Amino acid sequence: MIALVDCNNFYASCERVFQPKLEHKPIVVLSNNDGCVIARSNEAKALGIKMGAPAFKMKSIFDRNGVYVFSSNFALYGDLSNRVMSILAEGVPAIEIYSIDEAFLNLDGIIKPLQFSIDLRTKVRKWTGIPVSVGIAPTKTLAKVANHIAKKYKKEGVFVMKHSKTINEVLKHFPIDELWGVGRQYAQFLKERGFYTAYDLANGNESWVKRNMTVNGLRMVKELKGLPCYALECESSRKKNICTSRSFGMDVKELHELREAVASYAATCAMKLRKEKSLASSIYVFIKTNPFKDGAKQYNASQKFILTEPTNDSMEITKVALNVLRKLYKKGFNYKKAGVIVGDIVPDYSRQLSFFHQQDVLKRQRVMHSLDYINTSMGRNKVRLAIQGFDRKWRLKQEKLSPCYTTRFNDMLEINVDQHRVVR
DNA sequence: TCTGGGGTCCTAGGACCC
DNA sequence: TCTGGGGTCCTAGGACCC
Numbered sequence: 001m002i003a004l005v006d007c008n009n010f011y012a013s014c015e016r017v018f019q020p021k022l023e024h025k026p027i028v029v030l031s032n033n034d035g036c037v038i039a040r041s042n043e044a045k046a047l048g049i050k051m052g053a054p055a056f057k058m059k060s061i062f063d064r065n066g067v068y069v070f071s072s073n074f075a076l077y078g079d080l081s082n083r084v085m086s087i088l089a090e091g092v093p094a095i096e097i098y099s100i101d102e103a104f105l106n107l108d109g110i111i112k113p114l115q116f117s118i119d120l121r122t123k124v125r126k127w128t129g130i131p132v133s134v135g136i137a138p139t140k141t142l143a144k145v146a147n148h149i150a151k152k153y154k155k156e157g158v159f160v161m162k163h164s165k166t167i168n169e170v171l172k173h174f175p176i177d178e179l180w181g182v183g184r185q186y187a188q189f190l191k192e193r194g195f196y197t198a199y200d201l202a203n204g205n206e207s208w209v210k211r212n213m214t215v216n217g218l219r220m221v222k223e224l225k226g227l228p229c230y231a232l233e234c235e236s237s238r239k240k241n242i243c244t245s246r247s248f249g250m251d252v253k254e255l256h257e258l259r260e261a262v263a264s265y266a267a268t269c270a271m272k273l274r275k276e277k278s279l280a281s282s283i284y285v286f287i288k289t290n291p292f293k294d295g296a297k298q299y300n301a302s303q304k305f306i307l308t309e310p311t312n313d314s315m316e317i318t319k320v321a322l323n324v325l326r327k328l329y330k331k332g333f334n335y336k337k338a339g340v341i342v343g344d345i346v347p348d349y350s351r352q353l354s355f356f357h358q359q360d361v362l363k364r365q366r367v368m369h370s371l372d373y374i375n376t377s378m379g380r381n382k383v384r385l386a387i388q389g390f391d392r393k394w395r396l397k398q399e400k401l402s403p404c405y406t407t408r409f410n411d412m413l414e415i416n417v418d419q420h421r422v423v424r
Numbered sequence: 425t426c427t428g429g430g431g432t433c434c435t436a437g438g439a440c441c442c
Numbered sequence: 443t444c445t446g447g448g449g450t451c452c453t454a455g456g457a458c459c460c
Binding site: 099 | 456457458459460
């Protein structure tokens with residue numbers, strides 16, 4: 001059996017951990033740049049606040065209902081995620097960390113999955129403050145279904161779906177559009193052809209499904225029937241592309257500002273590559289104007305550059321990215337977003353050093369190593385390329401950022417013991 | 425004023441190889 | 443009359459996930 005453990009309203013729950021007064025209060029977390037709603041507590045969902053809704057359109061609802069609004073604080077969420085995952089990893093033979101707030105667990109050898117999961121859930125809550133739901137079933141797709149049921153209907157937050165009678169009963173009431181692997185397009189397509197529930201799809205004609213929904217659709221049908229098609233992926237696999245992109249906090253017109261931003265994104269990509277022990281062979285840069293601005297002149301441009309030798313050197317990648325940017329840039333537009341994607345990634349041990357540049361490459365590797373060491377121990381961007389800029393006016397808007405309670409000394413929670421009162 | 429930021433996989437079609 | 447059979451690689455586009 002496979003368990004899917006999913007943190008409830010994860011980002012909102014993270015904000016609550018160090019501010020217990022937010023318990024039972026509506027909370028939303030906004031995307032970068034404080035743009036859209038990307039997480040909601042149950043109370044916020046009950047107010048009808050939709051996932052992905054633009055924050056500025058929701059402002060009156062926020063004000064009227066005393067909604068607590070947060071900018072996203074990924075340092076906090078990432079750290080709490082690591083804590084949850086390490087607790088889950090104890091006591092099961094294998095774990096696949098599927099996303100920041102979800103993990104599949106292999107329950108082989110666990111005799112009482114239900115009691116085990118209830119205990120696990122209590123432990124995670126007690127040790128981290130994060131509430132989780134657990135769905136248990138013979139396949140990943142069914143575990144996802146079970147998790148939905150656990151979260152929605154089960155007080156104890158756990159649901160086991162083992163026997164085909166239970167499975168069929170659940171699938172008959174499970175809307176097709178909530179299935180893992182059915183997005184908006186497939187949902188509409190399937191409904192137009194009379195498939196409304198997971199049960200309808202599970203009993204569909206397999207070759208028809210394969211023809212219309214590719215081999216992935218076929219796998220989904222088999223998994224719904226209890227035949228596993230997706231194994232647990234426990235080794236984190238090497239990324240094939242790495243992207244760093246942001247919207248700007250303001251309109252950006254000038255090349256020198258875009259250069260700061262693109263250089264920063266390129267350097268971040270290089271850092272992510274080094275963290276993965278990978279090298280990239282291609283660098284793709286894009287810039288775009290704001291598509292939501294009515295009547296504004298629009299311009300989107302992008303270009304890929306293939307390197308002669310793969311690299312993860314910040315200076316090299318930045319230099320190439322800036323050369324591409326120079327070709328893309330046109331004066332007279334208000335740019336809203338830019339990004340860098342490094343691709344054609346290979347492991348760093350596969351590097352072929354060129355005969356002529358061997359010494360240079362080794363020297364630069366040492367520089368990069370020192371750079372990472374300083375920035376890891378003393379704070380992000382403590383040492384950076386000058387071109388990345390100093391005032392960085394284009395940076396994100398993050399007006400409602402909570403403290404990094406667990407990852408920054410200055411943000412640590414202070415408790416006044418005498419008065420039994422939390423000071424911060 | 426104001427609309428996120430990451431990823432993956434599959435397929436078809438074209439170009440090319442022997 | 444009749445024109446093979448097996449591949450790979452690349453790209454664009456479309457779907458999905460969190």
